[in-house]
Amino acid sequence: METDLVRRLEEAADRFVIPLRMNEGFDEQALLQLQEEIDRCGTAWREAPYVPKRAALILAELSPAIEACAWLYEGDMRQRIQEAGLMVSEAVIAALD
Secondary structure (H helix, E strand, O other), X not given: OHHHHHHHXXXXXXXXXXXXXXXXXXXXXXXXXXXXXXXXXXXXXXXXXXXXXXHHHHHHHHHHHHHHHHOOOOHHHHHHHHHHHHHHHHXXXXXXX
């Protein structure tokens, strides 16, 4: 179960961040799926004594990666990506709090 959660989290993160980094645009559906996976992990690990190392690395890198991608874009799109980074950061905090 733990391995499956980490795999799903990683796939959702890649599905959202990689197109941003490749300057292919913003995928709202991928963002929603990423937030769902973050929530799912938070629910699963809320009472656990630890968060799997790979998941912790993914979660820690998400917000900075999204913020870095924002600078590839201009205007409203840059702002939307920055807002998405903040939303993801807040989702991670809420999931692991």
